[in-house]
Amino acid sequence: MTNEPSNSFRLLLVSSPIGPLGSGLGGGVELTLRNIAMEMRRRGHTVKIVATPGSNSWGMPLVEIDGTPQISAQTQGRDAPTIMPASSALANVWEYARQVQGDYDLILNFAYDWLPFYLTPFFHRPIAHLVSMGSLTEAMDQVIEKVVTEFPGTIGVHSQAQAATFAFADRCQCLGNGIQLSMYEFSAQPSPWIGWVGRIAPEKGLEDAVAASELTGIPLKIMGFLQAEGYWQRILRDYPTAPIEYEGFLETTELQKRLGKCQALLMTPRWVEAFGNVAIEALACGVPVIAYRRGGPAEIVEDGKTGFLVEPDSVEGLVEAIRKLPQIDRYACRQRAEAEYSTTAMGDRVEQWFRDILKWRK
Incomplete structure (x- = not known):
């Protein structure tokens, strides 16, 4: 028999390595991260954000990790290879997450990039992946499907239309979105x-x-x-x-x-x-x-x-x-x-998603 997860979580939110939060480079991911972070904190959970230097943390705890930004995924074709630049911001933020994972109950990934999905089995803390785009490249599709197969319930999407672009649509958790x-x-x-x-x-x-x-x-x-x-x-x-x-x-x-x-x-x-x-x-x-x-x-x-x-x-x-x-x-x-589309409604869905993941990983 498994124990129920505690009422409050220690959450590490790992941002997209495209650019600083608040710059607009991350598109809708920036607003989504902010609203989830603020709503989770309002509910009594401990929240820390990991992002690139110059990020706006909206008054929440922030760790800034330097490095070379990733190339935006939507500018690449279906057969594009996975590319990691020298001194990669993506690699650096996930090395930090690996080092501190024991301080958290769950890590929430906002990056639509190959590396965090590949690393998922090597972490001893569960990683929830909030996928911000539909199917764009074969490499991404394959690594996301591997995660959703090995770690059921950990892939979140924003809409049914987005999920439908993947062959594993029925195994995605549709979370919608919300605003303050x-x-x-x-x-x-x-x-x-x-x-x-x-x-x-x-x-x-x-x-x-x-x-x-x-x-x-x-x-x-x-x-x-x-x-x-x-x-x-x-x-x-x-x-x-x-x-x-x-x-x-x-x-x-x-x-x-x-x-x-x-x-x-x-x-x-x-x-x-x-x-x-x-x-x-x-x-x-x-x-x-x-x-x-x-x-x-x-x-x-x-x-x-x-x-x-x-x-x-x-x-x-x-x-x-x-x-x-x-x-x-x-x-x-x-x-x-x-x-x-309130943050309260969104928070209910996201919080339950976290509880389910933590329950499955007990």
Whole structure:
């Protein structure tokens, strides 16, 4: 007979080695890590974060480990090899985790990288892996499947659509996501523009939102980390008359102020978004979401009630949806966020996931 895990856990949260927390380089992983860390601490668990230098820890204990950042996985092809640069930040953070693992009950991995999955059997403390992207490379698929086979229940995902990109979808724990709703102010009266939020990179499909802005004449406010300068310059060349404005990468407090003034948020991904944190951030502000019927956003948006779902890669569909925005009640958007996407709801799911893993490993 096994003992039940204790009521409080000692948790080590290991960040992505792409860049510092708060820089925007990690995309939605940064917000997810922050919200899980804060919610777990609020529930009485001990939390420490491991990340690269210059990270924002939001007032929580932080260990900064130096090293060369990893190459972003989404920029590589299916057959891409696993690459480790010299003085790898990824290797360094996991060497630290190995050394201190005895001080913790569970380690939570946020890195979509081969090494932590490979190392899992060599740790004597359980590792929970929160996978932030869908299937991208054969090497990653193979090593994640090995872990989910040898350590059942330790692979978490954000949406069913994300899980479906893997051959082992039925063995993933779907955890969704959540945000601290008190940080997002409801805005009943929008300004005469629409918004787009995300990393400015080809897989995010920003050019479709720009094209829709040009066709409707409605200004588009663009917010997010400028990851691919060449891609951005190409958009500016291809749409010289589009009424767009780039507002930069914004911290949550400023982001929600500007996002809340938008008539709608456009989400135009070329790939399968694992979830789409910005969708629930928009709903929390009362902003309808117009998204391609692809990936996580298609599970978040209630078509015709909290926004509209559009056939993937259809600029015409975006334009038609923008014209139907008066049909959407902004209060219904906020209510959807409150009902499904609070940090409390997310915390319940994540905490139970931890309890199950610890129970299985006894």
